Each structure stands twice: as C-alpha cells, then as structure tokens.
Amino acid sequence: MSNISVIGAGYVGLVTATGFAELGHSVKLLEISPSRVSALERNEIPIKEPGLPRLWQRNHSEGRITVTGNYIQGLLGSDFVFIAVGTPSTRNGKPDLKWVRAAARSIAEAASGPLIVALKSTVPVGTASLVADILARYRKNGHAYPVVSNPEFLREGAAVYDFFNPTRVVVGSSDHKAAEAVGKLYKPLGSPLVICDNKTAEMSKYASNVFLAARVSFMNEMAILCDEYDVDIVKVASIMGLDPRFGSGYLNAGLGWGGSCLPKDVRGLLYMAKSRGISLHIIRAVQRINQQQPYIVIRKLQRLLGSLEGKTVGILGLSFKPGSDDMREARSILVISRLEDEGCRIRAYDPAAMEGSARLLPRVVYCRDAYEVASGCDALVLVTEWDEFKELDMKKLAAMMKRPVFVDGRNVLQPDAMFEAGFVYEGIGRRGFGYKKLEGILPSRPRTGRNRAARRKTALAEEPTNR
Ligand SMILES: NC(=O)c1ccc[n+]([C@@H]2O[C@H](COP(=O)([O-])OP(=O)(O)OC[C@H]3O[C@@H](n4cnc5c(N)ncnc54)[C@H](O)[C@@H]3O)[C@@H](O)[C@H]2O)c1
Missing domain, CATH: 3.40.50.720 (NAD(P)-binding Rossmann-like Domain)
Structure with a gap:
C-alpha cells in the first residue's frame, strides 16, 4: 500500500x-x-x-x-x-x-x-x-x-x-x-x-470531453429539424443508438450541456487552437449551437402562451445535471434569466441545488416540491432530469396549474402519458401533444411544425410554374 x-x-x-x-x-x-x-x-x-x-x-x-x-x-x-x-x-x-x-x-x-x-x-x-x-x-x-x-x-x-x-x-x-x-x-x-507521453494524455482529455459535447450539439441541431418536420428525436436517437459504430450514449437532445467541464473544455480547446493560429470549425459550431439551445424553451413558451409578460413559469430542476448540486454553467441560469427578462415570474424546485441557485437567481420563488411549483403556473419547464420528476402524479400537477403547459427540456417524460394526464406537452425535437386543450384559454392556436410545413407546402403549390 x-x-x-x-x-x-x-x-x-x-x-x-x-x-x-x-x-x-x-x-x-x-x-x-x-x-x-x-x-x-x-x-x-x-x-x-x-x-x-x-x-x-x-x-x-x-x-x-x-x-x-x-x-x-x-x-x-x-x-x-x-x-x-x-x-x-x-x-x-x-x-x-x-x-x-x-x-x-x-x-x-x-x-x-x-x-x-x-x-x-x-x-x-x-x-x-x-x-x-x-x-x-x-x-x-x-x-x-x-x-x-x-x-x-x-x-x-x-x-x-x-x-x-x-x-x-x-x-x-x-x-x-x-x-x-x-x-x-x-x-x-x-x-x-x-x-x-504527457501531451497525449493531456490532449486525450480535451478530445474526449469535446467529442461528448459535439454529439449532444449534433442531436440538438437534429432536434430543431425534427420539430420542424414533426418527427420524434427520441425515436430517431434510439434507432441511431443501435448502431455499434455510434453507441447509445450522449444522443439525447435537450437544453444543451453545462457544468464545470464541457463548456470550459470546449473553450479551452478553442483557445489552444487560436493560440496556434488554427480555426476549429466543427468545435466552434458545437459551441454556438449550445449557446442557442436553452432559448428554444423561450420560443416554445411564446408560441404556446403568447406574450410571456406577467406569466408565471415553474422550473423543475436547477443543477446542471441530476445527482449533483453543481450550478456551474447550469442551463437553468440561462433559461430563468431570459424568462425574467421577458417579464415572467419564476417558481422553482431542485432536490439538491436550491441553496446554490438562490445565490445566483435571487428573484426566483423557491418551493418545497414540484407540486408547490406548479400551483397557479402558466407553464412548467423541466430543466434537469432528476428521477423524482419522472415519478410525479402528472394529473395532480396539471390540475394545479392555471394552464396545463409542459415543456420537457430533457425529453424524459412520455408524451402519451402527459397528454392523458391533461397536459399540452412538448419536448425538444418531439411532437407536441394536446394543443386542443389550449383553445379558448390562449389568444390563438399555437403553430406546430406541421402547420408551418403545411403552410410552406401550400405556398409552394401556389407558386406560378410558368416563370
Ligand atoms: N468536476 C468534474 O466532474 C470533473 C471531471 C473530470 C475532470 N475534472 C477536472 O478536475 C479539476 C478539478 O475539478 P473539480 O470540479 O474537482 O474542482 P472544484 O472547484 O470542485 O475543487 C477544487 C478544490 O481545490 C481547492 N484548491 C484550489 N487551489 C488549491 C491549492 N493550491 N491547494 C489546495 N487546495 C486547493 C479548492 O478550494 C477546491 O476545494 C478541474 O481541472 C476539472 O476540469 C472535473
């Protein structure tokens, strides 16, 4: 020893x-x-x-x-x-x-x-x-x-x-x-x-972390396309994951990667390249996609709720990943800050990171559990996929809300079950379910990817052919 x-x-x-x-x-x-x-x-x-x-x-x-x-x-x-x-x-x-x-x-x-x-x-x-x-x-x-x-x-x-x-x-x-x-x-x-040798060991760590980040950013970019074409990215990922050349890890679309490692290691590798006069095009794109990713939630909520001014949004999960209290570069910070800028009131709960979060996001109302968060909310957003959120009584949750809108930022809930529970549910790159429920409680029916695609198809059909 x-x-x-x-x-x-x-x-x-x-x-x-x-x-x-x-x-x-x-x-x-x-x-x-x-x-x-x-x-x-x-x-x-x-x-x-x-x-x-x-x-x-x-x-x-x-x-x-x-x-x-x-x-x-x-x-x-x-x-x-x-x-x-x-x-x-x-x-x-x-x-x-x-x-x-x-x-x-x-x-x-x-x-x-x-x-x-x-x-x-x-x-x-x-x-x-x-x-x-x-x-x-x-x-x-x-x-x-x-x-x-x-x-x-x-x-x-x-x-x-x-x-x-x-x-x-x-x-x-x-x-x-x-x-x-x-x-x-x-x-x-x-x-x-x-x-x-030392240099190989040092580079292997950056290459490994940045590759993980790249896989997730790739899937997040695919998710944008899936939303548009009304395809479920979760099913696409499960089909891709069966290929032994890929493996099934890090294929989950969502709100992007945060934490103390991936963002800083992507920046570190970009810096290493820049200091030698080299541009890393793929890795730059990986970073850019990740920077944009959390704001997809804002666009989804705007589409579902109309103006966000004065709306109450509940956030489930604050830490950068489940099982950790670490708030470093957590996606919740970006989502909440942007929602606050839009004029939303935020209620939130996390099983481990409330203390760390309260220091960074002092205007948020911190709640004892997910049910307390949901009470009176116009929408819920799942930001961190803690297991306990998968076990919630969704019917009870939906019944407590002002509007039963749920954006699953990690694609961990079952759309059919959420629909059955009474929710209007959207994931990231995942078909929306239950829009009919919003009729009468919203200014206009939300536009789905399918609606947009159909409109475009009609527009194309109407284009004159004798140019
Ligand atoms: N957190 C992860 O998941 C993870 C995974 C793999 C690699 N890494 C890498 O490992 C390193 C450490 O990460 P972490 O998340 O554990 O960091 P951390 O910030 O959680 O912990 C670092 C600790 O070191 C202490 N410290 C700083 N300077 C010191 C000194 N001179 N003498 C004694 N103690 C000192 C700090 O007070 C702190 O407690 C980083 O380079 C990180 O990129 C982290």
Whole structure:
C-alpha cells in the first residue's frame, strides 16, 4: 500500500482521495479552504455525490484518510501527490492555471522526500512541463519530481461509481517508471491502462470531453429539424443508438450541456487552437449551437402562451445535471434569466441545488416540491432530469396549474402519458401533444411544425410554374 496526497477537496480530489483510501492506501487530503477542511473533519461532505458520505466517514473514522490545510504535514511521507485543483476558464476562454501553478509551487516548497506528481486537473497540452519547471525552480532539495499526466474522466453525480469502474486509466509521462507506478495504483480496478507521453494524455482529455459535447450539439441541431418536420428525436436517437459504430450514449437532445467541464473544455480547446493560429470549425459550431439551445424553451413558451409578460413559469430542476448540486454553467441560469427578462415570474424546485441557485437567481420563488411549483403556473419547464420528476402524479400537477403547459427540456417524460394526464406537452425535437386543450384559454392556436410545413407546402403549390 502507498502513501498518497491529494490536493483539492472538490468533486475530483475528494472522490479520488476517498477512493484511494477505500482501496487501502494511506491518504492525506490537502485543501486551502479552511471551511472545507473543518467540515470534512466533522464528517460533513461539502458536495453532493451519491455514496461519498458513507465512504468518507468509514475511511476517515478508520484513519485511512485525513484532511489538512498544511502542505508540510500533508506531504510528509507521501510517495505520490495528485493535483486536483480547479482550472476554470478566464474571460477569453484560456484555462486559468493559477491554482495548478500555486499547488506545484507549494509542493516544491514543502516536500521533503522523493515524490511522483500526478496531474489530475484538466489542463492544456504542455502544462505538465510547466509544472515540472515550477517544481525544479522552487524545490528545496535535490530530489527529482517526475510529473505524470493522469486525466480524470469521472462524471459528477456518478463520481464514486466511476472511480471504482473507470472506462480507462491514462498515465502519460516522459518518465516511464513513474507512469507505471501511478498506473499500478489503479490495478485493482481492472480497467484498461494506457501509458503514453504527457501531451497525449493531456490532449486525450480535451478530445474526449469535446467529442461528448459535439454529439449532444449534433442531436440538438437534429432536434430543431425534427420539430420542424414533426418527427420524434427520441425515436430517431434510439434507432441511431443501435448502431455499434455510434453507441447509445450522449444522443439525447435537450437544453444543451453545462457544468464545470464541457463548456470550459470546449473553450479551452478553442483557445489552444487560436493560440496556434488554427480555426476549429466543427468545435466552434458545437459551441454556438449550445449557446442557442436553452432559448428554444423561450420560443416554445411564446408560441404556446403568447406574450410571456406577467406569466408565471415553474422550473423543475436547477443543477446542471441530476445527482449533483453543481450550478456551474447550469442551463437553468440561462433559461430563468431570459424568462425574467421577458417579464415572467419564476417558481422553482431542485432536490439538491436550491441553496446554490438562490445565490445566483435571487428573484426566483423557491418551493418545497414540484407540486408547490406548479400551483397557479402558466407553464412548467423541466430543466434537469432528476428521477423524482419522472415519478410525479402528472394529473395532480396539471390540475394545479392555471394552464396545463409542459415543456420537457430533457425529453424524459412520455408524451402519451402527459397528454392523458391533461397536459399540452412538448419536448425538444418531439411532437407536441394536446394543443386542443389550449383553445379558448390562449389568444390563438399555437403553430406546430406541421402547420408551418403545411403552410410552406401550400405556398409552394401556389407558386406560378410558368416563370
Ligand atoms: N468536476 C468534474 O466532474 C470533473 C471531471 C473530470 C475532470 N475534472 C477536472 O478536475 C479539476 C478539478 O475539478 P473539480 O470540479 O474537482 O474542482 P472544484 O472547484 O470542485 O475543487 C477544487 C478544490 O481545490 C481547492 N484548491 C484550489 N487551489 C488549491 C491549492 N493550491 N491547494 C489546495 N487546495 C486547493 C479548492 O478550494 C477546491 O476545494 C478541474 O481541472 C476539472 O476540469 C472535473
């Protein structure tokens, strides 16, 4: 068993540290935020990750993991140190490496023995050599500190599962022995291990994340076409997903991708290209589609309700994805802000992210549950696909609303069942159901894709042929 230090008690660092402790290693977690350190000492987990509190408590109480803000203490006797600090975007999209630099400098100044430095944060190509330079510049002794790039592929909301079931472990280094030593730590997990150079490891993380973003943006663009032609994108996706060349993941059309990773990694890759004078046309389009995607909801609501001024809209789900309390670049922020600009009153509920949301969106009325949200609303919009929203009593929900309009921003509900429950239902790239219900309670009947297509067909038929 090894002595491992992990820097940064965020989604990645906290899960990695706890996971290594569970595998039997002796782990020290280093965190600069004193409130995070004291919360963890009290066995309070500062983030929402299924399974993490139980795992932390057990390993903490059995002494396999400790937490500290002191680098000398936190690195004492360690064989490995993993850097898992944040790398958010700066204004121009450049990944901000100030926390990585600070962590590297602190390691160099505090380490007293030989140490393998593993870089887990998502960083632009070339960062491992930057870290190696910092370590060499500030080290207080003659020890070598090989740097291994070990990008992290875990998903928030499933991070504990992903730690123990990684799809692949990537270790890149110019020091093969160091890469092998880091790879060996993951051996009990039995996943494929790829040993490569630092730059390949760094690029593989960006390519993987941006490819996921591209798949979703592709489906979102297809959804616009499906809406227009009255085709159900969910069925199209299920047919596509049967092709083993594609696989079925990340084919869901919806309100687009948010969170702390995909948006910043798309920006990071675009920045990397720009700094070498290269334009990435596909990736630029992937980003642009995603920027527009949340506003589809506004257009759908305008079509269904007429002017949004003075309307009350209920939002189900605020976090950027289910299973997480993370509000970073959540789609709910864009949807709600735009609806507020249009003059709407917003009521909302999320099982985990209400506190974080209240700091960002203070004008929203936060409710105890989905039923309280629905009460008196002109429309409901499902923004985050928490499981509990799939279990709602839809009849009860529809009956509580002023107008039974439901826009499913994640295509997770069954259109037929929603229609049966009394809703006018629309997904994203999914046929609308139940427009008849709006007759008499709206100024005019909403235009469907089919209506538009029919109008265009008529217009074409009326075009003179003897030009
Ligand atoms: N969140 C994810 O799902 C995910 C998945 C894969 C990769 N990543 C990458 O992993 C990295 C970390 O992401 P995160 O979401 O865990 O970040 P986070 O912001 O949740 O956590 C970072 C933690 O590091 C601490 N910290 C910052 N500087 C420090 C220092 N010098 N010493 C000690 N602690 C310090 C912060 O206080 C914070 O608690 C990022 O590069 C991210 O892109 C994230």
